[in-house]
Amino acid sequence: MGHKELMVGNKAVAYGAVLSRVQVTSAYPITPQTTIVEYLADFIASGRLDAKFIEVESEMSAQVSVQGASWAGARAFTATSGPGLLYMHHPMMGCRLPIVMAVVHRSNKSMQPDHTDLMAQRDTGWIHLYCENTQEVLDTMIMSYRIAENDRVYLPVALGLDGYILSYTAEPVEIPDQDLVDSFLPPFKGRSAPHPDMTIEEWRANMSRGAGGYGTQKAWIDHHENMMAAKEVIVEVDEEFGKVFGRSYGGLYEEYNCEGAEAVIVAMGTIASTARPTIDDLREEGKDVGLVKLKTFRPFPHDEFREMAKRYNAFGVIDRNISIGSGGVVFNELRSALYNVDDKPSVLGFHTGLSGEEVTPGMVRRIAEKTLEAARGPVEPLVEWV
Amino acid sequence: MIEIRLHGRGGQGAVTASRLLATAAFLEDKHSQSIPMYGTERRGAPVTAFVRIGEKDKMVRSLIHEPDYVVVLDSLLRKTVNITEGLKDDGMLILNSSVPPEEIELLKPYKVATVDATGIALETLGRPITNTAILGAFVKATGEIGLESVIEAVKQQWKGTLGEINVKAVEAAYEATEVGDPKIVAEVVGEKAPAGSRADWRTFRPVVDLEKCTGCRLCWVYCPEHCIEMVDDKSVIDYAYCKGCGICVEECPVGAIEMKSESERGE
Structure with missing residues (x-):
């Protein structure tokens, strides 16, 4: 039944990515998110995580890189903080791809934490989940992919953790067995992943859907409906997580x-x-x-x-x-x-x-x-x- | 629930000490938090870290303002930082100091434990990183955590020789720690460094042998604090500003400058 380790919030994020078998990750370092990037790089270098790390020159590129990966059918992850998140705002807006992003809260008037960074992304159409302790961070990472990739939802998730207070505080965390996580979180089947039998019309429709469906009001209606459907899914996923792992957080x-x-x-x-x-x-x-x-x-x-x-x-x-x-x-x-x-x-x-x-x-x-x-x-x- | 505040300087390992204590508690099946306080920390500047040990559902997320124990990794820090601030009346101070508890001057009758952690660190590790030694003192003085747990935490942190010498530091400090009552005084005289001074960062001070000094001015050129003056063609260091970096020692072509431990001058 897993094992326990003393770890900081940022390591719990990286561990969550490992257990979720993330396939592509791209992130640009920024305090207090930086150590997530370092832990991920370590996990990939040591072979613990079989993923492609796309090095980029900015948060904007990190965000569009993981969107491209998700479009192509890979389970994708990124992480950022405060100003980096603001720099991602444009590509985040209206995105309808099941990416998970950790947001290590950082104020825009100091390096210290508050929720103004993620609140500024309120209307981008992402699911926002806030965490209070290191265990919840790890567990929410795993749940986030289940929620994001659900057919009724198929939307990106931003997972918030308070910078410094959680990112750097070490406390005991239970790390579930990989087999158990695999049973809870099956491999990702991307909707828009291209395949040889796909007609050009299908491909175009999928591409457009991923970007949020340019040019039509219907895209906003669909996005909102999927978001409202997520309420039910979040509760279901949390309940199932509780049954499998013995911990649950109430969902909403x-x-x-x-x-x-x-x-x-x-x-x-x-x-x-x-x-x-x-x-x-x-x-x-x-x-x-x-x-x-x-x-x-x-x-x-x-x-x-x-x-x-x-x-x-x-x-x-x-x-x-x-x-x-x-x-x-x-x-x-x-x-x-x-x-x-x-x-x-x-x-x-x-x-x-x-x-x-x-x-x-x-x-x-x-x-x-x-x-x-x-x-x-x-x-x-x-x-x-x- | 026990709450611990650690004071040190950047480079002495206060954050690692808090991490090791939390790990040791965790190894004893207790819930723990290790909280570093991040600001503009850098080598030499005062650093604070915290540890909470207790039940999981009592773990609040604020800093610790009324600690049960205060652990101080630096022997001179108590002259510039108010280390007893908020300490509970029945609280205890664990100090890196070469003098016995009875010679520590305090306003209130706290229990005091002292150990020459700098001396032990220099002996076992070869450098003044006092975090593992002070943990040995904490274990001996408080009994809150088992010695074996701390040793295991140290071994998990560093493999091989590094782990072994740090275990030696823990054990030596455990043996050498003295617990007693402080000297109660009406006022604790602090040292206030002049504005812009980093003098309180020093663990070592450079001392010039005026006989050997040729007056070449290389130290004067390289000193990052501009605190060396040439007096009668000899280097004179202004200790009110010297931060103890040792660059002058490196640059001196005739070996006229030597680093001497600050604690050697009777604190």
Whole structure:
């Protein structure tokens, strides 16, 4: 049943690529993603991973290289951070190929982590999965290919992990056996891979589909429908992963210590880990506040939050991001999701942890206590920086 | 849950020490985190790293502000960095120092363990990389982790001779560590280096033999800190700015400059 090893988040990413039998990888080094590239190069050089590493001069080229590989029928992987991700924006937009990309979060106003990098790719049509610990990073790598390559989805996945906080922190990780991973993740059968019997019309259609279908509104409709279908697939894959490997993450989101809670805080990435013991403490003190860890940001679980709104009187949304001139991205989406429900709960917004500012258990406690207060009556201000 | 903060300088292996401690804990079936603090780390500059050992579901992702133990890999660092900041009242300091605990000056009655980790590292490894020696001291002073686990972690980190000599450093430090009570004082006198100075990076200082110095100025030309002055045609080093890089020693054509350990001058 596998073995355990102490490893950093970036190594878990590379291990995930090895276990997923990635065939083509291309990446351009950038702090704090760099060691992923180094680990992958090591794995390929030592023969542990049988893959082609395409060396490139920029992130733009890395992104289009893996897209080309995926088009040709190879399982492809890339990784980047902050500014490198922004440089990939153009080819990412509208891409409909089952690539997996690790995004080691890095702010664009410092080298330290926040979610502004991946949030800036909100509308590119990629699936966004956020991770909170090293084990989840490795497991999500494997799940991502299952989700991406699913026939109902067939879309790229961006896997987010907080730079430094996860990328460089070492902790014990269980590495599953290759046989088990192989049984869970069969070889990739690319839809657009050319073959001798293919007619030129078929080939053209596939090429156009991969690029997102130039020139038609229908391509956007299809892309959106596939994305919405991914919600179901993400939950199914997570459940099956749980059955095979004994670990699961709730798929779209996880409710932690929420039973009988009046209010919940909503957190993503490593802040969720910091919140768990804090929520435990608050519950022990008799304060009925729970944690909703949002793992999947795209597709956004609108319906699921509407269901939750029947149970909880207040949501305290922690945004490690800001849409400048508007506010917290998750805060805004969650409020918009709840617009049509009866007996609307309070939704509070908290910005914190931007540019790598530390998020402590004490800060989470303050957020949770204010949210609980909002479940019982109006509080001011609605949105604040913590 | 135990929380440990490590202070060192770039090149002494504080990050590796935190990694080894986390590995040793993991070998004892405990959950652990090894957290390096990344900023503008480079050789010689102060570095901080952290270790958490405990239950998996209590592993928060913030840094450690109230440690149970503080481990200091450098013998002079405590003069410039506030190493006791946030240390719990019943906490313990594990210091690289050639003096016994009773001579360590502190404001509060923390338990103190000392070991001459630099001396042990020079003897076993031949260079002042103190990370493995200080771990031997940690094991002896705290009992939180078994000696065998640390040795196994060291062997996993380095194969062959490198592993063997590092195991020797761990064992020698384990034997030599003293635990005691510090000298309580009203004020700890720190040394404040002048602005722009890297003087606190030094493990060794260059000392000029004025008899041998020919006044050729090669050291004056090559010193990256511009801290050598020619006085009466002899090289005089300004230790307020010298970072102990040793380039002057390399360049001196007559062997008039020698590197001497900072700890040799009674700290």
